Amino acid sequence: MPGEVVTIQAGQCGNQIGQEFWNQLCREHGINTIDGTLRDINKYPGLFDTHDNKPRSSRDDYPNVFFNQDDDNRFTPRGILFDLEPRVVSNISNRFPHLFNPRNIYTSASGSGAGNNWSQGYDYGTSHIDELIDIIDREVDSCDNLEGFQLIHSVAGGTGSGLGSFLLEQLADRYAKKLVQTYSVFPANDQTSDVVVQPYNTILTLKRLIEFADSCVVFDNAALNSLALANLRTSNISFEQTNQLVSTVMAGMTNPLRFPTAMYNSMSSILSSLIPTPTLHFLTPSFYPFTSEFVNDAKDVRRSTGYDVLLELLNKNLRMVKSDNKGGNDSYISILNLLQGKVDENDIVKGLSRFQQRITFVPWTNSSVNLIYGKKSRFLEYQMTSESQFIKTKHKKLVSGLMLANSSSIVSLFKRNCSQYDKLIKRNAFLDGYKRGALFSDNLQEFHDSRQIVQGTIDEYLLSATNEYLNDDDGDDDDDDDVEIDG
Ligand code: GTP
The missing domain is CATH 1.10.287.600 (Helix hairpin bin)
Incomplete structure (x- = not known):
């Protein structure tokens, strides 16, 4: 079975994205966000239908990679919430009052944040190293076979960038054999940039992402905003909405760990097909289509077959990092597509062949596109009604896809x-x-x-x-x- 993954969220952005991630994971595994108990499956008509006159007894999911399961079948996220000011984490505690382990929620005693200054966040880590490492060590001790960590953070503020950088150094030092994967949000780099020193914080953090992370999935807020505008029914875009785009990617990337298959069932099996050399480890995600299975207020999508999804994923407008190389061809080092939903084999063969014709790989790779058929959670086929019952949704037949690309287009962002x-x-x-x-x-x-x-x-x-x-x-x-x- 896959090894466990401990999630560390740092700063406002990291924690706000983290809460959407856990919300989605709870939904996909039928876990109540209030207290981590399992949902009453009798409220999902037909979910555990009978087959050969026998009820389906076993579940095909494996939430334990991300949750600690206790004897009462209560699931607690293997998640650590670090912030230097209390507002965001207390909002999360109000929304999910008994979900997280309270000992894993940490805010600074002064509650004053890092003032958008990388150096303050970093120095806070240095001077409180014992408390912070204690929390991580304790969470690691509750794992049987830890595979690695994932850090969620922004590179532009003070806490997610500075404290996040400090934590990356510590993880590399103390858990050198474990994988470290980050979900790193870059600033919009436009007039809307809220803080003038963001470029300092970003460059100082990038150094640690380069040296101490094994893989970084990268987003930028300008691309996330455009995507939210294009895919949601509202033009009033909030962080909650852009964060659901990010959590959709996170849920997609971790799908093979939570619904394991023979080929891909560990972080390392996924990353080894994407990252050929230690430095080239920055991945750009694209996702299609964003339906209400993943985000609120999603626009209607009538049809999406495996073929449609594969070709759509090449649309540059779906990328979660803006590239300045608008018309030009990017050189791909590697590509991994994760499809979820019912796919038709012929459709995929046709789609992949078209897909391959439209991309250029760097000359020294084997030029092949890796494909994973993930399992879509059956809980996603249901929507809650106002009576707290669940009804089947119409999205049942839609295929969705996540593309992770390692390509030279990341240079634009840097x-x-x-x-x-x-x-x-x-x-x-x-x-x-x-x-x-x-x-x-x-x-x-x-x-x-x-x-x-x-x-x-x-x-x-x-x-x-x-x-x-x-x-x-x-x-x-x-x-x-x-x-x-x-x-
Ligand atoms: P301090 O506030 O200095 O303690 O650091 P912090 O890490 O808490 O700062 P924050 O996470 O707010 O980082 C600032 C950057 O993150 C800016 O570029 C914001 O636009 C962006 N940001 C803040 N919150 C969110 C969020 O929830 N989602 C997204 N996508 N970006 C966010």
């Missing part, structure tokens, strides 16, 4: 953030708050190192599009004394 960072640092603008931090009190070397490491990743992604990539002598080590490998 370059946008670097260019904003370069403008600020050139003028030494708004640095006072950072200079008070431990890493910056002597000099600004940490900034320069981080910028250089991000540049290294940009260069590596660009080089990966060429034949030179595997032949490049400039790799990471140019030290003549390095041990040479025979042969």
Whole structure:
């Protein structure tokens, strides 16, 4: 059976997305969000229908990867909520009063947040390391076979970015053999950017995402907003709605762990098909279609077969990261498509062949698209009525798909953030708050190192599009004394 995954949510954005993620997981596994008990399946007419005159007794899901199940069949998320100010986590506690382990909910004693300053979030981690690590260790102790961690955070504020960076360093140090996957939200990079120092926080966080995470699924708020406008029935887009787009991706990516199949049933089996080298680990998600199975206020979708979904996933407007390479071709390093719902084999063969014709892989890969048939939760076939009963919905036959792409298009996002960072640092603008931090009190070397490491990743992604990539002598080590490998 798959190993467990511990979810860490840091800061406002991380916790707000986290609550939508847990809401979706509870829905897919028939768990009450109020207290983690199992829902009464008698309220779902036909869910556990009879077959051969025998009731279907066994469930085909495996919630235990993400939930701790106690003797009374109560499910508690393996989730840790870190924030330096109390507002967001207390909203979550009001919404889900008895779902989370109260010992896993942590806010700072002063309750003052990190003031959108990476350095404050990072230093808070350093000075409270024992308390924070205790919570993580305790959660890990409740796992039989921990596979890894997932961190949900924004890279642009103070807590999710600074404390998040600190936690990434700690996880790599203390749990070196465990996988670390992040869901990282980047700022919109436009006039609506709320905080002027976001580029500093982003570059400092990117350094840790590059060095200490095994895989990062990346979103940017501009793309999330456009997607919400295009797919929802409202033009008044809130974080709750954009967060449901993110939680849909998270639920899709973790589907094979929660509904295990023979081929893909661990984080590592999913990531190994996507990440060829340690640095090239930034994944761009696309999802189609967003129906009310995943988000509130979704526009109606009449039809979506496996064929439709595969081709739609190539639509650049569905990407959750804006790319500046509008008309140009991207070079794909790897692609993984996860389909859920009833698919027709012929449809998929036809769809995949068209799909392959429309994309260009980098020259050194095997140019194949990986496909997982996930199981769609049967609970998603139902909608709650006002009488707290459940009725079957009309979405039953819709196929939905998540594409995770590792491609050179991610360079656009990195370059946008670097260019904003370069403008600020050139003028030494708004640095006072950072200079008070431990890493910056002597000099600004940490900034320069981080910028250089991000540049290294940009260069590596660009080089990966060429034949030179595997032949490049400039790799990471140019030290003549390095041990040479025979042969
Ligand atoms: P401090 O407020 O400094 O303590 O840090 P924090 O990590 O709590 O900050 P926050 O998570 O608010 O990060 C700021 C960035 O995240 C900005 O770019 C916001 O637009 C974005 N953001 C904040 N909340 C959300 C959210 O719920 N969803 C999304 N998608 N973005 C968010």
